[in-house]
Amino acid sequence: MPADIPGFVQQIQRLFPRIMRYLEAEASRELIGLEVTPAQMNALVVLYEPKNLPMGELADSLGLTESAATRLVDRLLRMNLVRRDRDEVDRRVVRVRLSTYGRQLADLVFQRRQEQFTRFAERLREEQRSNLVEGLTALLTVFQDLEHESRTANNTFQES
Amino acid sequence: MPADIPGFVQQIQRLFPRIMRYLEAEASRELIGLEVTPAQMNALVVLYEPKNLPMGELADSLGLTESAATRLVDRLLRMNLVRRDRDEVDRRVVRVRLSTYGRQLADLVFQRRQEQFTRFAERLREEQRSNLVEGLTALLTVFQDLEHESRTANNTFQES
DNA sequence: CAGCAATATTTGTCAACGGCAAGTTTATTA
């Protein structure tokens, strides 16, 4: 197992695309029968935890422009999966939250997802599971650091 | 670090979406300035290694229907990134291969990708790198096993 | 060996997706 940097980079470039392709296919599979697209489910997942989110923050969380988020919410609204209300304090902002039906749908998908990931987990040895969790945790930390650094770099640039 | 199955599943469900979101954003960033979409670059990557690929195999590799692959190749053709020829032996099949320009573009993206992943790698400790490679390798094996099992299951079903 | 099924691909049609630029409405600031 080459753990030097060039070897690591080579391995990781081979592994990640395949794993991502599989996980994306899996994400589509878990939506079978529910009349929802992956993009729409992503939005429901982001909206699951908070009571409600301003349009802009929803867009950020999804990595979309605000216009794309507006349109996405338009469709979710037509399907009765979310509610959209103007903020009473700052009437520029529009707040989005899950409808009862939207929450039920998200719950169902979470359940399917959990069953599927459990199936994966059962085929891994305990050591492999902990390697995975520790490795991914470290990687995510790196990503978050880089994101934070580039954001603050941008800000100082704009402020100067 | 909970490595029991429920704990693992919970961790992994938190980690993967975030990491995938970051990697997708990164994949968009590495295309800046090149007039290519992520879907188009995926196709170029798949076409990079083999001399040429039948339309159907390209579709499979990308996880698309053949019709979607046809359309994707249409655009790549308009951009002079690929060539498309009928197979002389079996004149039903259409073979697609990179053009010189397409190959140059893919090379450039590979280079950017390598630089970026090296940046990630430099921020990980050696132990974290090997955890990651070993964990992801094991996971990919599970995915491939599951895919293989479901394919053979489908085949026997269809043949019966 | 004619004819019909199977294979490989394309086309028509439709909706979702997402970016950019130009609006609209509401808040903030000078």
Place this chain on the structure above:
DNA sequence: TAATAAACTTGCCGTTGACAAATATTGCTG
């Protein structure tokens, strides 16, 4: 209070991708 800024929405356009129906070519069968 006028000018600016902030938070969204809309118009416009091209890409993406699925499904069903065509097309062309090959393979099989009686």
